[in-house]
């Protein structure tokens with residue numbers, strides 16, 4: 001179990017993180033979200049032991065995670081960190097990179113393990129390719145496989161799919177997160193993408209203005225965002241009568257309504273249209289089955305559709 005207790009950190013004079021508290025169990029999946037610069041990467045690096053805390057403690061089971069002041073070598077065997085900049089060895093092949101830290105003592109076992117990891121990240125076809133000849137997304141997949149090679153107890157991932165194309169992203173995400181659950185490897189994922197969270201994360205930590213703005217399950221935060229920043233992570237939203245209403249919770253009605261909007265734009269979104277409209281001077285968003293002519297006057301009602 002990882003425990004982050006009351007930690008404070010700053011690189012220079014300005015505080016980056018203040019009073020951060022959370023814990024995760026073995027096999028639990030935590031997502032860290034927050035605007036750019038809110039301290040997501042810094043928090044992962046602190047958990048990895050890359051910097052010294054100003055205050056507070058980080059523990060994995062009974063082991064205290066210590067920074068460079070107390071540790072000559074950064075990192076611990078039970079923990080792996082996949083940074084935004086993946087540090088691979090460019091002149092050796094994909095399989096050599098993945099197997100780099102695996103023992104050569106049992107060559108068959110090593111081969112089998114590399115094959116298993118190549119399957120997880122869908123890179124079998126590139127096993128013999130030198131890393132320098134791979135695309136950014138392929139390199140990211142090698143970095144993920146290499147971090148998993150020695151089966152850590154916990155893996156920290158910073159935007160793990162940021163370089164991966166949307167054709168591959170869905171299946172890779174499913175494979176990787178299911179693999180971690182199956183092996184009961186705890187994971188912490190810093191992300192900007194709700195698709196990394198919904199359906200996978202057990203808990204979510206929202207960072208804002210150096211602090212924890214919210215810490216709860218994705219279901220609770222989705223259903224009761226209580227804050228525009230949290231709502232904006234999940235969907236387009238409106239504030240109507242001081243309440244956050246997602247665009248998909250505002251629907252067209254034939255009934256008498258107090259919410260009358262004038263359409264300004266329709267955006268094709270695949271299985272629905274996102275409609276931009278105005279109520280007086282306020283812009284609002286709702287969803288519709290077809291596009292709507294600019295200038296049309298539409299009556300709307302709020303339908304809360306929580307699961």
Ligand SMILES: Nc1ncnc2c1ncn2[C@@H]1O[C@H](COP(=O)(O)OP(=O)(O)OP(=O)(O)O)[C@@H](O)[C@H]1O
Pocket residue numbers: 011012016034035036037038039040041042043
């Ligand atoms: N090595 C560093 N030295 C000084 N300041 C830093 C350093 N790294 C990050 N910062 C600052 O710390 C703050 C938090 O940065 P961090 O990279 O943790 O944010 P983030 O939430 O991960 O952002 P992003 O989503 O853009 O990756 C920012 O203000 C950033 O400028």
